[in-house]
Amino acid sequence: MSKTFVVILTTLFILISCATSPLGRTQFKLMSDGELNTMGTEAFSQIKQKTPLEKSSRINRYVNCVTDAVLLVSNSPIKNWEVVVFRDKSANAFAIPGGKIGVHTGLLKITKTQEQLAAVLGHEIAHVLADHSNERVSQELALQQGFNVAQALGNVQSPGGQKMMGLLGLGAQVGLILPYSRSHESEADEMGLYLMAKAGFDPRESIRLWENMGQGSGEQPPEFFSTHPAHETRINRLNKNMNRAMQFYQKAKASGKNPRCRL
Numbered sequence: 001m002s003k004t005f006v007v008i009l010t011t012l013f014i015l016i017s018c019a020t021s022p023l024g025r026t027q028f029k030l031m032s033d034g035e036l037n038t039m040g041t042e043a044f045s046q047i048k049q050k051t052p053l054e055k056s057s058r059i060n061r062y063v064n065c066v067t068d069a070v071l072l073v074s075n076s077p078i079k080n081w082e083v084v085v086f087r088d089k090s091a092n093a094f095a096i097p098g099g100k101i102g103v104h105t106g107l108l109k110i111t112k113t114q115e116q117l118a119a120v121l122g123h124e125i126a127h128v129l130a131d132h133s134n135e136r137v138s139q140e141l142a143l144q145q146g147f148n149v150a151q152a153l154g155n156v157q158s159p160g161g162q163k164m165m166g167l168l169g170l171g172a173q174v175g176l177i178l179p180y181s182r183s184h185e186s187e188a189d190e191m192g193l194y195l196m197a198k199a200g201f202d203p204r205e206s207i208r209l210w211e212n213m214g215q216g217s218g219e220q221p222p223e224f225f226s227t228h229p230a231h232e233t234r235i236n237r238l239n240k241n242m243n244r245a246m247q248f249y250q251k252a253k254a255s256g257k258n259p260r261c262r263l
Contacts, residue, residue: 033097036134040098044082047102054085054105058263063103065261066117066201073198073252074125091213095124097133110212114261115196115205122192122199130187189234193245200257203238203245210235 054060067083078099088104095101101124111117127133189206197203 036097036131036137038098040096040100040133044084044096044098044100044102047086048084052087054087059105059108060085062114062261062263063108063117066114066259067101067103067121069199069201069257069259069261070118070122070125070195073257074129074195076125076129078128093120093124095121095128097128099128101125108263111209112212113205113208114259114263115201115203116209116212117261118196118199118201118259119192119203119206119209122195123188124192126188126191126195127184130184130191135184186234186237189237190241193238193241194248197245197248198252198257200249200252200259203242203249206238207235207242210238 063085064083067081071081076099081099081101083101083103085103085105089106090104091107091110092104093102093107101121103121107120108117111120193203193206196206
């Protein structure tokens with residue numbers, strides 16, 4: 001295959017694969033929803049096999065209560081999400097294509113209220129709703145010209161397949177660590193803020209969440225060297241969008257949305 005043909009084909013991919021995120025940002029996506037959902041479902045199955053599950057009905061009921069409230073207002077095309085609580089001390093949660101959500105028990109020590117947990121879950125669900133995984137995988141495919149990497153998609157156990165699993169945001173659990181970009185994180189922060197407010201959770205608690213995160217994470221590396229925004233940057237952007245979030249919150253409360261999830 002000639003280099004000229006590869007360039008032409010890549011250009012055509014770019015021209016036909018542009019999309020727009022829920023917040024109006026131009027996106028580059030090559031993967032189909034079916035392909036991403038299959039990858040996410042298989043990766044989630046691997047995680048469930050390798051990570052202990054939390055058996056407490058009280059904890060599972062609490063996490064599902066908050067998650068269900070957020071999903072109810074998400075307008076997600078995925079109708080049947082799977083929520084699993086993992087017994088893991090790290091303060092982490094994730095949502096991946098295919099409607100899979102994982103919450104580590106360590107996160108419940110950082111999120112002091114149902115609102116703070118809703119802020120995290122809203123953020124993670126926003127990553128899926130905005131197709132951030134598709135963007136990340138598509139960028140990698142484009143860089144690799146798509147052909148040799150695409151062969152790995154059918155076999156997640158192969159080195160290439162493991163890399164694709166890493167691109168879904170699952171980190172060292174199943175593949176290469178490659179976090180979301182700062183633009184993805186900022187977009188998920190804003191979308192998650194609106195989701196929690198629409199569900200009837202006080203969006204102002206998102207600020208307290210990141211204050212908790214800052215206290216629990218120790219010294220954070222400089223923002224320039226990280227794909228994640230600094231805690232202070234996140235808090236400033238959340239405050240910038242708080243007026244709109246409060247409008248959603250007040251409308252939700254007026255309509256009777258009043259989540260009562262208790263741990």
